[in-house]
Amino acid sequence: MKFGKSVCIINVGGTKYAFSKDVIKDFPLRRVSRLHNCASESEVLEVCDDYDRERNEFFFDRHSEAFGFIMLYVKYGKLRFVPQMCELSFYNEMIYWGLESSHLEFCCQRRLDDRMSDTYTHFTEEDHKKEDESRAQEKGRVGAKKDAKWLERMRRTFEEPTSSVAAQILASVSVIFVIVSMVILCASTLPDWKTAESNVVEEHRYTDSLEHPSGIIEAVCIGWFTAECIVRFIVSKDKCEFVRRPLNIIDLLAITPYYISVTMTVLTGENSQLQRAGVTLRVLRMMRIFWVIKLARHFLGLQTLGLTLRRCYREMVMLLVFICVAMAIFGALAQLLEHGLDLESGNEDYASIPSACWWVIISMTTVGYGDMYPITVPGRVLGGLCVVSGIVLLALPITFIYHSFVQCYHELKFRSARCSRSLSTEFLN
Structure with a gap:
């Protein structure tokens, strides 16, 4: 001041x-x-x-x-x-x-x-409009007004899919690349696909033919995501805040394995397809599944889910505490009734409390795999109580989470409507 x-x-x-x-x-x-x-x-x-x-x-x-x-x-x-x-x-x-x-x-x-x-x-x-105007004014003091306006428009284009026609087109292209990348990742685990890749690798030993088409598609997708991430980093207001955002961290984790594989190819001189046989690189390559979370930038439902989980972390912790307490109680009782009272002819599936806890969590969530089940009458009575208590305990925090989900959906929908109105105004002007 x-x-x-x-x-x-x-x-x-x-x-x-x-x-x-x-x-x-x-x-x-x-x-x-x-x-x-x-x-x-x-x-x-x-x-x-x-x-x-x-x-x-x-x-x-x-x-x-x-x-x-x-x-x-x-x-x-x-x-x-x-x-x-x-x-x-x-x-x-x-x-x-x-x-x-x-x-x-x-x-x-x-x-x-x-x-x-x-x-x-x-x-x-x-109030939101006043805050946006004040932030734009603070940004304008740092540099020239024209540059600030251009950077703000670029930022909104990459960060807010409904802010303009260009942002909608960019978001659509990004979604297409995510879907293509996921399809290639899923298809690469098919037996026929693996056989075709092995044949291509075998041919590379004697010829200089092109790589498998999946490698080309993967490189194009990685190039798009890398360019998008770099541009968003350049036009961001706060670089430190940009790095700390969860979605940006996920982008980095999804892109990094590919460059690790390419680096190993350059350093060792081996084909990247052969390197993927390594367990570490297979794990890193499978991390590309996190690209699905990138869809949260463009879909209101995923944004609502993420915002709800962030606001309802207390309820989620409370739910986990309920489950853990019930697992400890019913697991100990099930191990005692099914195995502890008769060590010679007892149910071997319940030989330990940790084993019984697996049965408790499956019963409380009403999944019921049937891989282990009580055979004694007291054990079956306990199983019935476990199922009923699971339904009650899991339902207790649902009301709070539902109300928070509704609130988050209304807030995000309201913001989206504001962006749509600004988009209509920009189009008419």
């Missing part, structure tokens, strides 16, 4: 808070911390509603009580709803200050999920 006094006053709905410039710089609330990068009063007024230069006071026309609870979160790390305040209104205040629903305590998250699922309300378009 290149102006004003060393002490800043934040006025939210009439309630004032005093902070130093150093505190403002690293403030947990994104909207407040943006004040530190403002170089003029005009930039300050883009962040807050009014500014008093003499007092160095920044005024925000927002709910003062809600901001008080948000300040409690900044101080103690716990964020809860204001009593007798609409959950959606408080969530709107959270988004304004730069917080998300994941910052809420678990009980409040459930209340917000239920409320949003019931009302199917989306009220954050204006």
Whole structure:
């Protein structure tokens, strides 16, 4: 902050808070911390509603009580709803200050999920628009405005498939390459395909004929994915954040095995087809199956699934704890009833608790392979209880996960609709 006094006053709905410039710089609330990068009063007024230069006071026309609870979160790390305040209104205040629903305590998250699922309300378009505009302005300060606009358009083309016609075409081509790569990977495990590859390798010992067509297709797909990843890295806003994203890590893991194989071919002088006989390279080559996850960039359903799993990690951990506890109890009882009481004529399938735990997990999930089953009457009674308890335990967290899935789907669908509207405007202009 290149102006004003060393002490800043934040006025939210009439309630004032005093902070130093150093505190403002690293403030947990994104909207407040943006004040530190403002170089003029005009930039300050883009962040807050009014500014008093003499007092160095920044005024925000927002709910003062809600901001008080948000300040409690900044101080103690716990964020809860204001009593007798609409959950959606408080969530709107959270988004304004730069917080998300994941910052809420678990009980409040459930209340917000239920409320949003019931009302199917989306009220954050204006706030998202303001955030996008501010980020574009911050990017414009780094370089020339034309370059920033061009980079932003390139970034949206590669990151947001519905942002423009070019982005839709690029996404379609990428999906085609993913499908072709998966088909080639699956076909390469067929016995007839392996025989044809072996014949080609045998011919290479005496002739300089072209490689197997699968190798050419694989090289083309790898080239496309590599070029796409490099371009997305170049036009990304934050290079460190780009490297940390899960989808980008998966892209790297899927591309790397091919280059390892090529490097070994160059260093050893052996044919890459022969090298694939190695166990390590076969494992690395099979990692290309992760390319299927790249489809999450282009399909709303996969994005919803990933976002739901990220937000419902507590419920998933709770589900795993339920299963582990049930496995320990029923596994020990099954081993005792089927084998422990009669060591000579007992059921050998239940000779140990770990073996019995396999039967427990198969029974609780109602898969029922039939590879092992109880033969005593007490064991069969225990098996029935195991199946019933499995149905109940697995169903308990499903309601929470379902509500979170609905909320995530509505949010992503709303963002997609915004991008579609911007695409229509761009096409008409």
